[in-house]
Amino acid sequence: MIARTPYAQMLGIQGMTAEPGTVELMMPATPQLEGRTGFLYGGVIASLLELACLEALALGPIETVRRPKPINMSFDFLRGGLMVDSYAQARLSRIGRRVVNADAICWQTDREKPIATGRMHLLLD
Amino acid sequence: MPDDEDPFERLKNLPPRGHHALLGIYSVDDGPDWVELACPFAPGFMMDPETELVSSGPVVSLVDAAAGAAIIARTRQWLPMATLDLHIDYLRPAKAGQTLHARATCYHVTRKVAFTRCDVHDGDAASPIAFATASFFFTDES
Numbered sequence: 001m002i003a004r005t006p007y008a009q010m011l012g013i014q015g016m017t018a019e020p021g022t023v024e025l026m027m028p029a030t031p032q033l034e035g036r037t038g039f040l041y042g043g044v045i046a047s048l049l050e051l052a053c054l055e056a057l058a059l060g061p062i063e064t065v066r067r068p069k070p071i072n073m074s075f076d077f078l079r080g081g082l083m084v085d086s087y088a089q090a091r092l093s094r095i096g097r098r099v100v101n102a103d104a105i106c107w108q109t110d111r112e113k114p115i116a117t118g119r120m121h122l123l124l125d
Numbered sequence: 126m127p128d129d130e131d132p133f134e135r136l137k138n139l140p141p142r143g144h145h146a147l148l149g150i151y152s153v154d155d156g157p158d159w160v161e162l163a164c165p166f167a168p169g170f171m172m173d174p175e176t177e178l179v180s181s182g183p184v185v186s187l188v189d190a191a192a193g194a195a196i197i198a199r200t201r202q203w204l205p206m207a208t209l210d211l212h213i214d215y216l217r218p219a220k221a222g223q224t225l226h227a228r229a230t231c232y233h234v235t236r237k238v239a240f241t242r243c244d245v246h247d248g249d250a251a252s253p254i255a256f257a258t259a260s261f262f263f264t265d266e267s
Contacts (some may be wrong), residue, residue, distance in 0.1 A: 003192030005171065005172045005174055005180070005184075006168060006169050006171040006172070006174065007169060007170055007171060007180035007182055009169070010167075010169030010170075010197060010239070011182070025181070028146045031143065032143065032144060032147040033143070033144055033145035033147075033177075033226075034142070034144060034147070035143055035144060036205070041143060041144035041145075041189070041213065042207075042211075043144065043185045043186025043187070043188070043189035043190065044144055044182075044186065045187045046182075046186070046189070046211060047180070047183075047185055047186065050181060050185070051182070053195075054172075066190075067173075067176070067178065069215070069218070070181055070215045070216060072212065072213060072214040072215060073185075073212070073213055074211070074212045074213075075185075075208075075211045075212075076210050077207060077208045077209060077211075078131065078210070081205065099244060103179065106150060111192040
């Protein structure tokens, strides 16, 4: 679903079904996503994490009349992102009546060695 | 020192490449510890063209670029660095069609770490769309 949005398409992001009910986003490395030479741009990694949170919300159990609004998001960058395929997956850690907490990880060759993590608050209207 | 030897002037005169080039990021203004960058709207920024919802992804990328440039404006050194963390508050959604502006200030530097904050608007600085803080680590190999 998220992979069909114009922004995800601009980044070349694809959705992949991992287990039933979950989706991993995959982003192939292209020169357009490079920051300093040889490394993925940090803002792109952050965007992938953010889209993973929105995907988790879209797949989640919440029926909302209107679209959830991002309140804020925090990112930790753990390792430099290399110019290889990147993956991201998020889960909803808390679903409140008005606020949802989501957290996401991004990895490349080894899921046990994430290159970045993110936490997001969303407002349900 | 001639301008072309100053690392910050060298940064400003570099042709955009990589993700900066994809987003069309350009320099608007700068001071001794701050930089304002901008990024023209593109149809690829949309999350949902029907509701005119703009993705916050380009906002984060613009903040990252402005914060890094503000550090070079303050230190006047081009040291290799990595983003440690970034926090962004989304104050209101960006409007489709509007150019994004990010003004980042490097408000403190230590030997190994630089601290930045950044205001983002989409045409009216009095009505910001986001506020962010980010810290960076100088990755010299010593």
